[in-house]
Amino acid sequence: MKFKAFLTDNGVHLLEKRFLPALDKIGKTCHLYLTPDYAFFLHNLLNGDGVQSVAEFQIPALFDDYRISSQNADRIAFTIDVSLLLRALRSTVSICSEYGGADVAANSTSNRLQIKLVKKLAPNCTVAMPFLTVETRGYKSAVIQDIPISKPLSKTQVVELQNALQVAQELPPTLVQVPDLIQLQNFVDRMKHVGDVLNIFISKYGDLRIDVSTTLISLGAEFRKLLVIGQQANEPAEDQNLSAHSRSSRSILRGDGQSVQVSVKHFAKSLQCHLSKPDCAFYGIAPLGSCLTVIFQYFIPGSRVNDKSISLHCRLPVLDPGSN
Numbered sequence: 267m268k269f270k271a272f273l274t275d276n277g278v279h280l281l282e283k284r285f286l287p288a289l290d291k292i293g294k295t296c297h298l299y300l301t302p303d304y305a306f307f308l309h310n311l312l313n314g315d316g317v318q319s320v321a322e323f324q325i326p327a328l329f330d331d332y333r334i335s336s337q338n339a340d341r342i343a344f345t346i347d348v349s350l351l352l353r354a355l356r357s358t359v360s361i362c363s364e365y366g367g368a369d370v371a372a373n374s375t376s377n378r379l380q381i382k383l384v385k386k387l388a389p390n391c392t393v394a395m396p397f398l399t400v401e402t403r404g405y406k407s408a409v410i411q412d413i414p415i416s417k418p419l420s421k422t423q424v425v426e427l428q429n430a431l432q433v434a435q436e437l438p439p440t441l442v443q444v445p446d447l448i449q450l451q452n453f454v455d456r457m458k459h460v461g462d463v464l465n466i467f468i469s470k471y472g473d474l475r476i477d478v479s480t481t482l483i484s485l486g487a488e489f490r491k492l493l494v495i496g497q498q499a500n501e502p503a504e505d506q507n508l509s510a511h512s513r514s515s516r517s518i519l520r521g522d523g524q525s526v527q528v529s530v531k532h533f534a535k536s537l538q539c540h541l542s543k544p545d546c547a548f549y550g551i552a553p554l555g556s557c558l559t560v561i562f563q564y565f566i567p568g569s570r571v572n573d574k575s576i577s578l579h580c581r582l583p584v585l586d587p588g589s590n
Contacts, residue, residue, distance in 0.1 A: 267336045267418060269300060270382040277328035278379060282359060284542045285321055286352040291538035292319045299343040299427060300334055311430040317532050318581040320434050327575040338421045345416040346398060354400045354411035361409050378402065386412065434581060438550030438559050442474050443493040447547055451537040453487055457530055460485050463585060464530045466558055467514045468551050469523035470494065471501040475510055478530060495548060524551040527585040528558050536560045536580040558582040
């Protein structure tokens with residue numbers, strides 16, 4: 267089982283400045299799943315507890331001179347502490363920038379960040395342990411950061427992870443585009459002080475309504491006529507002047523809308539993905555209301571064209587209305 271590659275400048279920027287800070291807000295540890303064509307950072311896909319997140323990168327988006335081999339169709343997976351990986355990248359980059367000086371510019375090839383799987387003896391340990399090592403070698407110095415990881419997953423476990431990934435990548439039939447993530451985050455921050463359960467309604471007409479309520483207070487927001495991807499429908503004229511509650515109830519009865527309840531904390535966590543600097547985001551409810559899906563979209567810089575080399579989405583578990 268071998269993995270070795272060089273992080274490209276774009277890969278360092280994507281991980282250090284955007285995706286790892288966002289993923290660190292989702293959870294402390296995740297699976298790093300490497301295949302010949304893709305690299306995935308996966309949260310909670312096997313235990314189903316908490317927010318699930320899938321960050322997917324085509325290999326050229328992160329790596330150069332990428333080499334991977336294993337007896338499991340050249341696929342390798344292990345758990346890693348996101349914050350330790352982020353810290354290692356930041357410290358390696360800052361040390362290279364501080365002490366490399368002109369050498370970094372003159373020897374850009376030798377100063378590239380190499381990342382690889384190794385086995386080493388940890389202090390006070392007699393058995394070699396697996397590490398993910400980030401290393402750069404300049405003209406006058408070398409910087410090596412060892413990040414402890416779990417034992418790589420067995421063939422059976424990798425198959426289980428791959429199957430869970432395929433399920434997690436299934437899209438809801440209807441997706442609506444959120445107008446402003448920062449505005450939505452500020453609104454949810456106020457909701458935290460009202461209650462713990464968030465009601466989410468989405469319709470094929472382009473409606474998105476979120477609200478939280480208790481016996482004493484209700485707080486909510488409604489967005490209408492949003493961009494719809496997937497299954498869509500025209501709202502009946504007789505519904506347009508009704509209250510939000512009446513319109514959503516009639517929509518659900520027609521099969522044109524769905525409503526679920528999620529944890530306010532989970533919803534707030536998913537909004538932290540704005541740190542990855544998406545260009546837009548979409549919300550959708552899975553069939554039978556099994557989960558709430560949030561999809562973040564990224565454009566090729568300087569265009570409105572979707573960058574297919576990177577993607578990130580979250581799945582929020584729904585709550586049982588009867589338990590609330």
